[in-house]
Amino acid sequence: MRRLGPIGTVIAIIAAVLILGGGGYGAHEFTTQDHFCASCHAYEKTSWDHSDHSDVGCLDCHTKGFTYDKVQGARKVWLTLTGQVNPHNDPLPTYPEETSQNCVDCHMTGEIGEEQPFFIARHERYMERVSTCQACHDSGHDKRLQRMKR
Ligand code: HEC
């Protein structure tokens, strides 16, 4: 594990605060863009480019609400700046149910229900057996590319 000296630590804290909080609206805009995520998650960017969802933003699937995202984001900047991470081995999302709810918000809308009632009915049956959409669908990342990093 690489350690920052005291000055490095102070710079890291200031950077984290500026990026995630102190900068206000501008910082929020910046940190919610796909290329910000991609600056740390290069593998996921590639497997996402080759998925069915390359037009869907990272945060459309990966959010658990504003406060959680910011706290988790600050922690991640901290871990990265202090060299405590292995980018080749990110953990799986810690909140699969919320991710699944984000899928529902796009794919199970009232409008789709009217156009394709049988699609919804079939899926209600599918969901009786599993707890998330990801149990059956590849979703945001090409599985083969994603596996290559492990
Ligand atoms: C400063 C580098 C950095 C940036 C920028 C970043 N991440 Fe991460 N991300 C990490 C690190 C480090 C981890 C592993 C955290 C851990 O070990 O708990 C991680 C883990 C994750 C995970 C899996 C664990 C979890 O909490 O669900 C997801 C999903 C994720 N990031 C999505 C994103 C998205 C979406 C963005 C853009 C809004 C983003 N990341 C921006 C460094 C970053």
Ligand code: HEC
């Ligand atoms: C922001 C909205 C949004 C979110 C969130 C979202 N999707 Fe999608 N999804 C789309 C769009 C747009 C397409 C491309 C539609 C197309 O090509 O017909 C798509 C395509 C798909 C397809 C392929 C459909 C086909 O016609 O082949 C599947 C399966 C799918 N999504 C499942 C999921 C799952 C599972 C999740 C959650 C992990 C999810 N989606 C999250 C918007 C979304």
Ligand code: HEC
């Ligand atoms: C038990 C497995 C299973 C689960 C769980 C599941 N699906 Fe599916 N999904 C399928 C199958 C099989 C199809 C193709 C046949 C059909 O439409 O029923 C499909 C088709 C789709 C399609 C494409 C429809 C099209 O026009 O091609 C979308 C979008 C989709 N699912 C989204 C979701 C979402 C969102 C969830 C979570 C609420 C989900 N699925 C959960 C098995 C599953």
Ligand code: HEC
């Ligand atoms: C359509 C939804 C969707 C989109 C868009 C999406 N992801 Fe994911 N992502 C997922 C799901 C679902 C998983 C969990 C995969 C699994 O369960 O095997 C995941 C996993 C991850 C992980 C955990 C590491 C791993 O190997 O699984 C990271 C990090 C991540 N995504 C980052 C991103 C980034 C960065 C973007 C944008 C460039 C992005 N995701 C776009 C749905 C999505």
